[in-house]
Amino acid sequence: PVPDPAGAGALARWGAWTGWWLRMVLLYAPYRMWILVGDTVQHDLHHVRPKVDWANSSWIRNDDLASGNADRYFEAWGGLLTHVYVGNSVRDWTAVPSAPIAATRAG
Secondary structure, eight states: OOOOOTTOOHHHHHHHHHHHHHHIIIIIHHIIIIISHHHHHTTHHHHHSTTSOGGGHHHHHHHHHHTTOOTTOEEOOSOHHHHHHHHTSSSOOOOEEOOOOOOOOOO
């Protein structure tokens, strides 16, 4: 959580915010960039299949697409707010289901 040193002195506020920033930069940023990279990119699998082995989410997603069980995955292009506003609007909007990428032959 963000520090809330209300009523504290300037030194206490500075210390609280310095500790918070150090934790963000030295702990959470490297953790999210180098350890949980797959979880960030494929977070929707956590909502589609909550009891699945999240560490192997890319293989599970590919297996779902290959076996025809991709009816719960949808492509959403554009900004998140646009996706939310359009999805919650009264306009007739449908998401495009995901499909496996066709294999191509080189040469």
